[in-house]
Amino acid sequence: MCTAVSFKTNSHYFGRNLDLELSYGEKAVIVPRNFVFNLRKLPALSEHYAMIGVAAVFADTPLYYDAVNEYGLGMAGLNFEGNAVFREFEPEMDNVTPFEFIPYILGQCKTVAEAREMLANINLVNEAFSPELPLSPLHWIISDKKESIVVEPMADGLKVYDDPVGVLTNNPTFDKQLFTLNNYRTLSPKTPENTFYPGVELDTYSRGMGTLGLPGDLTSSSRFVKAVFTKAHSVCQPDENSSVGQYFHILGSVEQQKGCCDVGNGKYEYTIYSDCYNTDKGIFYYKTYENSQITALDMHKVDLDGHTFTSYDLLETQQINYAN
Numbered sequence: 055m056c057t058a059v060s061f062k063t064n065s066h067y068f069g070r071n072l073d074l075e076l077s078y079g080e081k082a083v084i085v086p087r088n089f090v091f092n093l094r095k096l097p098a099l100s101e102h103y104a105m106i107g108v109a110a111v112f113a114d115t116p117l118y119y120d121a122v123n124e125y126g127l128g129m130a131g132l133n134f135e136g137n138a139v140f141r142e143f144e145p146e147m148d149n150v151t152p153f154e155f156i157p158y159i160l161g162q163c164k165t166v167a168e169a170r171e172m173l174a175n176i177n178l179v180n181e182a183f184s185p186e187l188p189l190s191p192l193h194w195i196i197s198d199k200k201e202s203i204v205v206e207p208m209a210d211g212l213k214v215y216d217d218p219v220g221v222l223t224n225n226p227t228f229d230k231q232l233f234t235l236n237n238y239r240t241l242s243p244k245t246p247e248n249t250f251y252p253g254v255e256l257d258t259y260s261r262g263m264g265t266l267g268l269p270g271d272l273t274s275s276s277r278f279v280k281a282v283f284t285k286a287h288s289v290c291q292p293d294e295n296s297s298v299g300q301y302f303h304i305l306g307s308v309e310q311q312k313g314c315c316d317v318g319n320g321k322y323e324y325t326i327y328s329d330c331y332n333t334d335k336g337i338f339y340y341k342t343y344e345n346s347q348i349t350a351l352d353m354h355k356v357d358l359d360g361h362t363f364t365s366y367d368l369l370e371t372q373q374i375n376y377a378n
């Protein structure tokens with residue numbers, strides 16, 4: 055499971071928690087404008103916008119999990135088990151494989167509005183990267199500073215939803231996720247009035263009583279509600295450090311600690327990494343489960359007119375600042 059969030063202060067921030075029990079050896083990867091993306095069913099994408107993100111690299115190809123391009127458009131793939139359907143080749147459409155989808159959109163669209171237009175003719179075709187890397191059941195969130203959308207590959211084609219809360223987790227389908235929020239409309243950061251039995255003394259014995267009933271479990275629908283509430287009421291200074299810090303606290307509200315989600319065979323799903331892009335500046339910040347220090351990479355520090363991508367191992371060693 056995973057959670058992705060789009061968030062605004064003075065800048066726009068985008069990112070996600072990647073929750074899983076194993077790693078594919080993912081790295082931070084900066085792809086410059088002239089790196090050639092060979093596409094399976096369409097002409098190669100040889101000139102495109104530059105992007106930075108997290109990808110597994112196989113056969114010299116970055117397979118992006120999440121990324122942001124030089125115009126501030128962000129996109130992340132999240133598990134959509136049991137719902138995602140990738141379809142047969144459609145001669146009249148632009149046939150894009152799921153593993154090409156992020157570079158295809160970020161390489162060519164500056165905004166969500168442009169992505170929406172491009173999506174109208176895309177068919178996500180059922181072709182795997184390789185026998186060792188079969189199709190992953192995914193859905194995607196695409197965000198810019200103005201809006202977010204969610205793209206879900208269903209049996210009858212791509213469903214594109216407006217995402218007014220700028221959050222995505224996993225199942226069920228996004229319309230149902232949004233509907234669930236109705237159940238929580240009474241929750242509030244404020245101490246509630248006693249409307250339960252006016253006249254009977256009901257003690258406000260604790261702070262935070264306005265949030266009583268906010269889910270705290272690890273299911274995807276509960277993480278959706280928790281992340282939306284936390285983001286909706288987030289208060290922070292608008293400068294970069296405060297915003298990035300606050301962003302990681304929002305993701306922290308739905309992070310998964312090792313041991314709490316048993317997936318069998320002695321394995322546990324946990325938050326492998328959390329990342330946060332300043333989409334205006336092309337800066338990528340991340341933390342890993344083992345390393346709580348925030349590490350940053352700036353896409354503009356590499357030659358974005360180049361032909362080869364640059365990859366950086368994620369720093370996984372805990373950095374402790376001994377103060378004496």
Ligand SMILES: C[C@H](CCC(=O)NCCS(=O)(=O)O)[C@H]1CC[C@H]2[C@@H]3CC[C@@H]4C[C@H](O)CC[C@]4(C)[C@H]3C[C@H](O)[C@]12C
Nearest residue numbers: 055056073074110117119131132133153187188189190
């Ligand atoms: C599993 C992850 C989602 C996290 C999540 O939701 N985990 C819940 C598991 S559970 O539902 O709780 O059991 C997703 C997100 C992005 C994906 C990669 C995308 C590129 C590439 C596509 C190829 O086709 C297959 C290999 C490939 C490297 C993909 C592997 C894997 O699929 C990634 C990491």
